[in-house]
Amino acid sequence: xxxxxxxxxxxxxxxxxxxxxxxxxxxxxxxxxxxxxxxxxxxxxxxxxxxxxxxxxxxxxxxxxxxxxxxxxxxxxx
Amino acid sequence: xxxxxxxxxxxxxxxxxxxxxxxxxxxxxxxxxxxxxxxxxxxxxxxxxxxxxxxxxxxxxxxxxxxxxxxxxxxxxxxxxxxxxxxxxxxxxxxxxxxxxxxxxxxxxxxxxxxxxxxxxxxxxxxxxxxxxxxxxxxxxxxxxxxxxxxxxxxxxxxxxxxxxxxxxxxxxxxxxxxxxxxxxxxxxxxxxxxxxxxxxxxxxxxxxxxxxxxxxxxxxxxxxx
Numbered sequence: 001x002x003x004x005x006x007x008x009x010x011x012x013x014x015x016x017x018x019x020x021x022x023x024x025x026x027x028x029x030x031x032x033x034x035x036x037x038x039x040x041x042x043x044x045x046x047x048x049x050x051x052x053x054x055x056x057x058x059x060x061x062x063x064x065x066x067x068x069x070x071x072x073x074x075x076x077x078x
Numbered sequence: 079x080x081x082x083x084x085x086x087x088x089x090x091x092x093x094x095x096x097x098x099x100x101x102x103x104x105x106x107x108x109x110x111x112x113x114x115x116x117x118x119x120x121x122x123x124x125x126x127x128x129x130x131x132x133x134x135x136x137x138x139x140x141x142x143x144x145x146x147x148x149x150x151x152x153x154x155x156x157x158x159x160x161x162x163x164x165x166x167x168x169x170x171x172x173x174x175x176x177x178x179x180x181x182x183x184x185x186x187x188x189x190x191x192x193x194x195x196x197x198x199x200x201x202x203x204x205x206x207x208x209x210x211x212x213x214x215x216x217x218x219x220x221x222x223x224x225x226x227x228x229x230x231x232x233x234x235x236x237x238x239x240x241x242x243x244x245x246x247x248x249x250x251x252x253x254x255x256x257x258x259x260x261x262x263x264x265x266x267x268x269x270x271x272x273x274x275x276x277x278x279x280x281x282x283x284x285x286x287x288x289x290x291x292x293x294x295x296x297x298x299x300x301x302x303x304x
Contacts, residue, residue: 016269039221040270042184046229047267058180058187 003071010047014040026068034067048074094173095152102145109249111147116254116283118290123253125151125235128196130227133237134284135205136214140239144203147251153201156188181208189222193230201235202226206284214241214288221277224259228268228276233258236280238287240295250294252287 001009008021019034030036036044041064045056048070054077064070089096113121125131125148133144141155157176162168168178177195179188196202204223211217227234236254240247257280263272 013267014270016271018269018271038184039225039273042186042189042222043225043270043273045184045186046189046225055190056186058183058185061183061186 003074004067006051007048007067007071007074010044010051014044014047024067026066026071028067029065030067030070031065052078054078092152092175094170095175098174099145099149099152102142103149105139105142106146106149109143109146111143112248112250112294113147114250114252114290114294116252116287116290118252118294121251121253125201128199128230128232129201129235129256130192130196130223130230130232131201131203131235131237132206132223132280132284133203133239134214134216134288135207135210136212136239136241137210140205140210141203143239143249143251144237147249148201151201153203154192154195155203156192156205177202189226189229192226196226196230196232203237206280212241216281216284219277219281219284221273224273224276224280227257228259228273231260234280236283236287238284238291240291243295243297247295250291252291252294254283254287257283 004026008024011019011024012021024034028034030041041061049055052074054074056073056077060073064073115121115123131144131153133140141153145153152175154175154177156179157171158181159178162171162176162178172178177188177191179185192202204226206219206223207216208218208220223234234257236257238252238254240250240252242249259268259276260266262276262279265272268276
């Protein structure tokens, strides 16, 4: 599975039907398009940490505005 | 050294924290904390394991009130950068069990530290309102505590701290029933919807505790608005 596919499985379990993973694109903005608040971002990040076996730092969050940014961050840590 | 089931009474690693608890013991003379349960009866329970204690934030000395009410346990707190200060002040606050949290961002590092603490069997107290709200109402109520409890797999202990109407009054602390998030949503991996629902349930429980507290103080909530 590619990174975006694995990320979509995390989004599916975290948002349980609120976000349709099939419609998520790399250009989607986390706050504007996916309507994530800070708690949702935190929970998504927790799920990504478990899925990929990585650790996010606080300094990663300002750089994560779109799905593509999150994928870049994940791949940089792998 | 005397040993209790909650850890050594005196532990050199927690020396500043234990000195802080000693000082809070003196504050018991001022607060004279009276612990009630969710039904308004005297609280006779003991918190025996790791837990997230979620409380309202009504005054600056709320952490001292909580420590003086639960002296048998070491309690850690999240504190904003403003409270933590810098340099020696920050080091002292950290030694006394404060964990710096940035309220403006999703502070992953603070959450991770909090999880480690509760998993070790300690209590982490979180003021879910995020700041002091002297009205006692819950204008804001953040879900971070629920998230942390789910992640760490520990129960939440909801607590309501009274606001003294007169200086001679005892500080009333209403301790709610243990709130097990995973048992309530019955899922291995709760979704955001579940977390929002759990937060709403917790808020409802906090409001019940507030009503119990006001009844114990002899306050009629309808009169408060007049």
